[in-house]
Amino acid sequence: xxxxxxxxxxxxxxxxxxxxxxxxxxxxxxxxxxxxxxxxxxxxxxxxxxxxxxxxxxxxxxxxxxxxxxxxxxxxxxxxxxxxxxxxxxxxxxxxxxxxxxxxxxxxxxxxxxxxxxxxxxxxxxxxxxxxxxxxxxxxxxxxxxxxxxxxxxxxxxxxxxxxxxxxxxxxxxxxxxxxxxxxxxxxxxxxxxxxxxxxxxxxxxxxxxxxxxxxxxxxxxxxxxxxxxxxxxxxxxxxxxxxxxxxxxxxxxxxxxxxxxxxxxxxxxxxxxxxxxxxxxxxxxxxxxxxxxxxxxxxxxxxxxxxxxxxxxxxxxxxxxxxxxxxxxxxxxxxxxxxxxxxxxxxxxxxxxxxxxxxxxxxxxxxxxxxxxxxxxxxxxxxxxxxxxxxxxxxxxxxxxxxxxxxxxxxxxxxxxxxxxxxxxxxxxxxxxxxxxxxxxxxxxxxxxxxxxxxxxxxxx
Numbered sequence: 033x034x035x036x037x038x039x040x041x042x043x044x045x046x047x048x049x050x051x052x053x054x055x056x057x058x059x060x061x062x063x064x065x066x067x068x069x070x071x072x073x074x075x076x077x078x079x080x081x082x083x084x085x086x087x088x089x090x091x092x093x094x095x096x097x098x099x100x101x102x103x104x105x106x107x108x109x110x111x112x113x114x115x116x117x118x119x120x121x122x123x124x125x126x127x128x129x130x131x132x133x134x135x136x137x138x139x140x141x142x143x144x145x146x147x148x149x150x151x152x153x154x155x156x157x158x159x160x161x162x163x164x165x166x167x168x169x170x171x172x173x174x175x176x177x178x179x180x181x182x183x184x185x186x187x188x189x190x191x192x193x194x195x196x197x198x199x200x201x202x203x204x205x206x207x208x209x210x211x212x213x214x215x216x217x218x219x220x221x222x223x224x225x226x227x228x229x230x231x232x233x234x235x236x237x238x239x240x241x242x243x244x245x246x247x248x249x250x251x252x253x254x255x256x257x258x259x260x261x262x263x264x265x266x267x268x269x270x271x272x273x274x275x276x277x278x279x280x281x282x283x284x285x286x287x288x289x290x291x292x293x294x295x296x297x298x299x300x301x302x303x304x305x306x307x308x309x310x311x312x313x314x315x316x317x318x319x320x321x322x323x324x325x326x327x328x329x330x331x332x333x334x335x336x337x338x339x340x341x342x343x344x345x346x347x348x349x350x351x352x353x354x355x356x357x358x359x360x361x362x363x364x365x366x367x368x369x370x371x372x373x374x375x376x377x378x379x380x381x382x383x384x385x386x387x388x389x390x391x392x393x394x395x396x397x398x399x400x401x402x403x404x405x406x407x408x409x410x411x412x413x414x415x416x417x418x419x420x421x422x423x424x425x426x427x428x429x430x431x432x433x434x435x436x437x438x439x440x441x442x443x444x445x446x447x448x449x450x451x452x453x454x455x456x457x458x459x460x461x462x463x464x465x466x467x468x469x470x471x472x473x474x475x476x477x478x479x480x481x482x483x484x485x486x487x488x489x490x491x492x493x494x
Contacts, residue, residue, distance in 0.1 A: 059146050059147050059149070059150030060150070061147065061151050061154050063147045064144075064147035064149070064151030064152075066126065066150070067144055067147060067151075068142070068148050068151050071140070071148075072089075073438065073440075074218050074442030074443045074445075074446050075135070075446050076089050076135075077153065080155045080156040082425065084437065084438075085132075085447055085450065086132075087129065089152045089156075090152065090155070090156030090157075091156065092149070092152060093149060094103070094235070099119075099121055103121070105142060105145050107119075107122055107125075108137060108139055108148075109136065109140060109145075110137075110138055111126070111133075111134040111136070112133065112134075113217065130399060132450045133449075133450070137444075151394060193220070193223065197223075252402060254401075254435075254439045254440060255435055256436070256438045256439075257434055258398055258434060258435045259432050259433070259434035260396045261432065262396055262433075263380040263381060263395065264317050264321065264380065264393060265313060265317050265395060265432075266317075267312065267431050268428060268431070268433055269428060269430055270311065270312070271429035272427055272428040273429060276428075279420045279427070280413070281299075282295040282299055283295065286409040286410065286420075287409075287413055287414050288410055289409065290406075290407070291409060294395050297321055297325045297392070300321050301321070301325065301327065304321060305327070305332065308329045308357075308491075309357055315353065315354045315357045315358075315373065316376065319350055319353065319354060319377055320377050320380055321393070323346070323350055323377050323389050324381055324389065324392070324406070325338070326390065328353075330352070330353050335349075339390060340483070347374055350370075351367075351370040351374050352370075354366075354369065354370040355369070358370070377389065381393065398433060398435050399424075399432070399439065401439060404493055405492055406491070415452075416451070416481075417458075418451075422447075423437050423439075424436050425437070433436075441492075444492065446482070447481075448481040448487060451480060451481045452480060453467075453478075453479040453480065453483075454480060455467070455468065455479070464479070464484065467483075
């Protein structure tokens with residue numbers, strides 16, 4: 033008798049053998065993606081172009097081109113061993129990155145490293161069409177293979193059903209030849225509604241659904257590269273870059289509390305009582321601030337009883353202001369500009385939850401940690417003296433702010449592993465006298481955050 037399991041194994045061999053042979057010859061970017069996320073993403077930026085805890089990896093093979101490929105593979109597996117051996121490129125990198133110790137990945141095979149490097153090259157050089165057309169976005173996006181995977185799964189299910197039918201027919205032929213009594217032949221409906229088939233489908237759904245739910249839950253609120261349009265086109269490149277306004281002037285909570293806080297409109301008004309016309313958008317964006325707080329830019333004073341004014345009166349006041357500042361030549365064009373800008377002001381400052389443009393501006397939150405994670409800005413900014421751009425990137429170059437860092441648990445832990453504690457002039461750390469004595473005696477040359485409890489779970493989790 034021909035066993036179904038034997039036929040099934042033969043089928044699997046026929047289906048997957050060509051793919052396995054192909055993968056042995058060419059890098060597997062899909063596997064490289066998974067390996068990168070599991071081993072590298074906590075320290076290296078996924079867009080491969082910007083530094084993170086570790087350097088940007090785009091073009092890494094070219095930078096190692098003067099050395100055998102085996103040296104790069106050895107560096108990835110165990111950087112410290114290559115440094116100890118006196119390798120010039122390894123020591124150059126080690127010194128350039130302040131002698132930060134790279135994690136070891138001795139478990140990676142040559143094929144796996146090849147796949148990781150292929151994924152890095154793909155991410156570094158791939159530019160999605162929608163990014164080019166829209167002129168926005170950051171980093172590169174991997175191609176979506178969901179449809180291909182779905183087609184493969186459906187094809188495999190179809191092949192399995194066909195084989196089951198073939199196996200059934202062959203068993204009947206064998207029984208006829210042996211003169212055995214025949215049972216009723218199972219139909220396709222019988223097969224699809226059998227307990228084994230239903231159990232298999234349920235198992236697949238539970239495993240796949242559970243995996244997807246876990247992945248989504250881990251990434252909940254953490255969207256590296258998230259760059260929403262805000263109600264007001266506030267340019268950090270202009271304020272923090274061109275005008276060099278310190279981050280802590282607007283986000284003053286970062287120095288004294290858990291939250292960095294979004295600045296209230298009165299902070300904006302400290303400057304924009306005098307600066308009433310923007311360098312890029314003219315009156316279009318600044319008037320949104322005036323409309324939200326009730327400031328008359330013509331007279332330079334706040335409007336009395338603003339909250340009880342009729343909307344039509346307010347519209348007339350601000351349209352008059354826009355017209356007076358317009359660069360249009362004719363009165364008709366000035367009026368049209370004022371009408372368009374006023375409609376945009378109302379649309380930007382109102383939404384489904386807020387039907388009045390007066391009152392606080394509802395900015396869209398970008399950085400969001402899970403409720404069970406505790407992060408204190410003051411502890412990092414005031415005590416640890418961590419630069420804002422370590423977590424938020426080069427804000428002074430961003431027209432529209434995006435989430436620069438992954439904000440993952442691994443990323444935070446790795447930062448604590450490498451960040452040196454600054455004892456000099458820091459009153460907070462005077463309690464660690466033992467470390468002071470060890471440094472003074474020469475027994476120790478540095479102390480990391482990890483060594484003062486930075487990896488304790490309760491430091492970040494309630």
